Amino acid sequence: MNPMREPTHTRCAIxxxxxxxxxxxxxxxxxxTGWWRPERPHRDASGIIVWLRVDEPCRGCAxxxxxxxxxVAI
Ligand SMILES: [Zn+2]
Ligand SMILES: [Zn+2]
Structure with missing residues (x-):
């Protein structure tokens, strides 16, 4: 299951x-897509570092x- 994400905004703040x-x-x-999926380190109960994927609105395009x-100047 991999639902398509829609961009969170049609325009940025400008x-x-x-x-x-x-x-x-x-x-x-x-x-x-308007989303990016970085990996975050997370220490589980036994002290092992695991990497978790998180969904965040893309910072490159707001x-x-x-x-x-x-x-690039406009
Ligand atoms: Zn913009
Ligand atoms: Zn983006």
Whole structure:
């Protein structure tokens, strides 16, 4: 079972964001899903470190799934 996640936002917090106005450019961090799945270390009851996957809204695109490259001026 692997339900498709929808982007959490259609636009980011910037009111006139040139990246949000674009289409067809998926975020390189989350491949356009708006979510990323980092692994977090967690120490279980016996003291063993295990890695747990967590779902978080993508920070690269503010959950929009659209590429928001900060290195390119608009
Ligand atoms: Zn934006
Ligand atoms: Zn993203």
């Amino acid at each position: 009111s006139s964001c040139g990246w949000c106005d674009r289409d067809g450019l998926d975020c390189r961090f989350c491949s356009g 959950g929009t799934g659209k590429e928001h490259s900060p290195t």
